[in-house]
Amino acid sequence: MKALETKQLIKSFGGVHAVDHLSISVEKGTITGIIGPNGSGKSTLVNTLTGMHPIDGGEVVMNGVTLRSVNAPDMPAYGVTRTFQDVRLFEQMTVLDNVLVVLTEGNVWGALFERHTALHLKKAQEALTTVGLWEKRGALAANLSYGQRKLLEVARAVAIGAELYFFDEPFAGMFPEMIKVVVRVMEDLRTKGKTIMLIEHNMELIRKLCDRIIVMDTGELLAEGAPDSVLARRDVIEAYLGE
Amino acid sequence: MEYLINVAILACIYAVLALGLNLVVGFTGLLSVAQASFYGLGAYATAILLTRFGMNFFLALLIGVAIAAVFALLIGLVLSKFKDDYYALASLGFNVIVYTAFLNLQNITRGPLGIPGIARPTLFGFHFTGNLSFLILSLVAVAIAYLVAQFVARSSFGRALKAIREDEPALRVFGYRTLHFKLAVFVIGAALAALAGALFATYITFVDPSSFTINESIFLLAVIILGGLANLRGSILGAVSLIVLPEILRFVGFPTEVAAQMRQAIYGALLVILMLYRPQGLMGEYKL
Amino acid sequence: MSIVPQLVANSIIAGAMYTLIALGFTLTFATAKFFNLAHGAFATVGGYITYSLLVQAGLSPWIAIPVGIVAAGAVAFIVHHTVFAPLRKRHSSNMVLLVASLGAYTVLQAVIAMIWTSEFKSLPLKTAERSIEFLGGIITRTQLFALIAALLIAAALIIFLKFTRAGRAITAIGDDEEVARVVGINTNRMMALVFVIGGVVAGVSGIFTGYDTGIEPGVGMPLLLKGVIAAIIGGVGNIYGAVLGAFLLAVVENFGIWKIAAEWKDAIAFGLLILFLLFRPRGILQK
Numbered sequence: 116m117k118a119l120e121t122k123q124l125i126k127s128f129g130g131v132h133a134v135d136h137l138s139i140s141v142e143k144g145t146i147t148g149i150i151g152p153n154g155s156g157k158s159t160l161v162n163t164l165t166g167m168h169p170i171d172g173g174e175v176v177m178n179g180v181t182l183r184s185v186n187a188p189d190m191p192a193y194g195v196t197r198t199f200q201d202v203r204l205f206e207q208m209t210v211l212d213n214v215l216v217v218l219t220e221g222n223v224w225g226a227l228f229e230r231h232t233a234l235h236l237k238k239a240q241e242a243l244t245t246v247g248l249w250e251k252r253g254a255l256a257a258n259l260s261y262g263q264r265k266l267l268e269v270a271r272a273v274a275i276g277a278e279l280y281f282f283d284e285p286f287a288g289m290f291p292e293m294i295k296v297v298v299r300v301m302e303d304l305r306t307k308g309k310t311i312m313l314i315e316h317n318m319e320l321i322r323k324l325c326d327r328i329i330v331m332d333t334g335e336l337l338a339e340g341a342p343d344s345v346l347a348r349r350d351v352i353e354a355y356l357g358e
Numbered sequence: 359m360e361y362l363i364n365v366a367i368l369a370c371i372y373a374v375l376a377l378g379l380n381l382v383v384g385f386t387g388l389l390s391v392a393q394a395s396f397y398g399l400g401a402y403a404t405a406i407l408l409t410r411f412g413m414n415f416f417l418a419l420l421i422g423v424a425i426a427a428v429f430a431l432l433i434g435l436v437l438s439k440f441k442d443d444y445y446a447l448a449s450l451g452f453n454v455i456v457y458t459a460f461l462n463l464q465n466i467t468r469g470p471l472g473i474p475g476i477a478r479p480t481l482f483g484f485h486f487t488g489n490l491s492f493l494i495l496s497l498v499a500v501a502i503a504y505l506v507a508q509f510v511a512r513s514s515f516g517r518a519l520k521a522i523r524e525d526e527p528a529l530r531v532f533g534y535r536t537l538h539f540k541l542a543v544f545v546i547g548a549a550l551a552a553l554a555g556a557l558f559a560t561y562i563t564f565v566d567p568s569s570f571t572i573n574e575s576i577f578l579l580a581v582i583i584l585g586g587l588a589n590l591r592g593s594i595l596g597a598v599s600l601i602v603l604p605e606i607l608r609f610v611g612f613p614t615e616v617a618a619q620m621r622q623a624i625y626g627a628l629l630v631i632l633m634l635y636r637p638q639g640l641m642g643e644y645k646l
Numbered sequence: 647m648s649i650v651p652q653l654v655a656n657s658i659i660a661g662a663m664y665t666l667i668a669l670g671f672t673l674t675f676a677t678a679k680f681f682n683l684a685h686g687a688f689a690t691v692g693g694y695i696t697y698s699l700l701v702q703a704g705l706s707p708w709i710a711i712p713v714g715i716v717a718a719g720a721v722a723f724i725v726h727h728t729v730f731a732p733l734r735k736r737h738s739s740n741m742v743l744l745v746a747s748l749g750a751y752t753v754l755q756a757v758i759a760m761i762w763t764s765e766f767k768s769l770p771l772k773t774a775e776r777s778i779e780f781l782g783g784i785i786t787r788t789q790l791f792a793l794i795a796a797l798l799i800a801a802a803l804i805i806f807l808k809f810t811r812a813g814r815a816i817t818a819i820g821d822d823e824e825v826a827r828v829v830g831i832n833t834n835r836m837m838a839l840v841f842v843i844g845g846v847v848a849g850v851s852g853i854f855t856g857y858d859t860g861i862e863p864g865v866g867m868p869l870l871l872k873g874v875i876a877a878i879i880g881g882v883g884n885i886y887g888a889v890l891g892a893f894l895l896a897v898v899e900n901f902g903i904w905k906i907a908a909e910w911k912d913a914i915a916f917g918l919l920i921l922f923l924l925f926r927p928r929g930i931l932q933k
Contacts, residue, residue, distance in 0.1 A: 583745070
């Protein structure tokens with residue numbers, strides 16, 4: 116069963132195709148790596164798929180529904196969640212609030228008359244404990260170390276309990292112990308039948324984690340398949356060396 | 359004693375204004391320089407309904423709040439297209455437009471002449487003509503405003519507002535239609551401003567456009583930044599501080615007009631000093 | 647008897663006045679990248695210092711006017727040095743700078759009111775005002791001077807920015823401050839110069855306003871706001887844009903109040919601003 120498909124997806128900025136007629140499909144319950152040199156359009160692809168940029172052409176199939184436009188606020192309804200490459204936390208809010216805010220009611224009226232419940236707290240606690248940040252729940256996000264911030268990004272994305280996860284370079288700059296934590300989080304998710312798309316530059320982690328990878332270069336799909344075979348391909352290696 | 363009561367009433371009115379503005383600026387990060395517009399809408403609505411229709415104050419108050427809310431919805435909708443400093447500039451523009459309307463729609467507002475002879479409130483036969491009784495009414499208003507603001511702040515809605523302030527596009531991905539939240543808080547802020555305006559109108563028993571200029575909106579910014587953005591008790595503290603201050607100047611012997619200008623100089627300087635040295639204000643929760 | 651020629655004349659004069667205030671604002675915005683809402687107060691300072699020397703000290707305009715202009719530039723320098731420069735050094739956000747500029751404006755307005763009271767003051771002319779025929783309408787001699795001054799100053803600024811070293815350095819800072827610093831431009835000194843120039847031009851604006859319609863302590867903000875509208879609709883951060891926007895705004899206002907009552911002039915101006923901000927935020931002449 117496909118968790119996600121794109122058909123000739125286009126996203127352009129000022130006439131340049133950052134995502135160029137991209138067609139991919141992702142099986143449910145797998146971890147798919149997205150790799151490619153800098154500027155190949157990986158983050159743009161994820162941003163477009165999560166509704167942060169409008170689609171300029173092509174289609175996206177999410178949850179069996181074919182979409183020609185994707186709206187960010189619809190993401191939870193489609194069972195989608197994500198992290199951001201440049202760590203977009205809610206800086207002057209506590210660690211706990213950063214997670215609670217994605218758990219509580221998203222509708223204006225509902226939110227106005229809601230105080231967060233024990234259930235919300237429980238889910239937040241689970242997410243934060245998994246990444247080891249529960250003890251720091253009262254700290255302001257702005258005061259965390261870099262690695263802790265990346266962990267909070269992951270916890271926030273995971274707390275929601277989605278079906279399809281986009282991780283945008285979650286491991287960059289992390290200490291080994293933290294990397295292990297996040298790897299375990301991803302493997303757990305896969306065991307539970309969730310689908311993950313992972314943008315990453317660290318090839319070791321790619322090989323270790325990914326069932327399949329896709330390679331992007333200047334917005335186009337360069338290659339796809341099992342990590343070992345794709346990474347051995349000459350054109351893939353050249354794309355990276357040429358950057 | 360009368361004098362102290364007078365100062366206290368003014369402090370209450372500004373506290374209500376500040377609480378409303380803080381929700382918009384401090385919690386949501388929308389730098390609105392338009393609060394005086396809704397203050398004026400509430401005041402004029404009350405003035406007109408009381409003087410021309412002899413309406414009961416409390417009913418006029420509700421209508422004034424409703425009118426301000428409608429305007430806030432429309433203005434907020436336009437403003438939602440802007441961010442940060444452009445938002446501030448556009449809101450300043452709306453303040454000018456509304457002020458100009460107060461000045462020019464002379465059939466309705468009597469323009470620069472203002473509307474005199476506004477009656478004090480009456481409730482079940484009790485007239486709030488004495489200043490002491492009006493002070494109690496004002497304190498009740500502050501309590502209501504504070505409870506409303508606190509209700510908003512402590513709810514999931516309040517948490518969402520802060521997240522909008524921090525990173526609106528990121529929050530949207532987690533399922534929030536942020537436009538609705540921004541509109542809602544702007545309307546709430548305007549409603550509280552209208553409440554303050556209604557009180558102001560019946561207290562002074564006279565309204566004219568000069569109370570609702572850009573300078574007033576800037577003053578309110580100074581109040582909430584001094585008190586501490588996103589801190590509700592800070593807003594009350596800021597309002598009390600900046601109202602009591604010029605009164606002290608008057609005691610020292612400065613004539614009224616100079617005292618008013620000194621107050622201006624002081625809160626202007628305060629804004630600069632706060633930005634330079636203590637953007638989190640007195641209660642120190644959030645930095646602009 | 648058509649009033650169109652008079653409307654045209656009025657538009658051109660208003661355009662000149664708006665150009666003067668828009669030029670300084672747009673220069674600082676283009677270089678420092680934030681809205682300095684205290685800019686109008688620099689104009690007010692220029693007007694009042696000139697008034698003070700002219701009326702209270704009885705000096706000749708040949709002294710009073712240059713001193714007023716210099717004073718405006720000096721105040722701009724001081725405000726930049728004490729408020730904006732420290733904030734920019736620590737990379738404060740645009741909102742912080744805007745709020746600080748509102749504070750500075752308020753202080754300046756209050757101090758002016760304390761020294762000179764809130765009454766309206768006019769700068770008196772040495773010889774009687776003369777009416778001049780202009781394109782079929784009537785304007786005053788003062789207004790003609792304002793028009794000439796506006797065009798000369800705009801031209802001077804364009805030449806300065808394009809052909810002098812300092813001017814090109816300033817343009818470079820506007821393009822990319824970090825890069826400008828890296829290539830060795832003394833950005834601190836250049837930024838101070840930008841504010842001085844802006845203040846000086848604002849001073850000219852304030853003085854003409856004083857001669858034309860008179861000044862009061864709060865005159866700076868409405869004047870500035872017109873300049874901001876002009877700068878934004880003409881093209882943010884662009885000298886040509888400031889001039890274009892100023893005249894465009896003047897035309898829309900003056901022909902607008904032909905059909906709508908004159909009291910709505912400000913509302914029309916702001917309506918125009920909001921429209922541009924919504925649909926063409928970079929203005930007409932995009933950089």
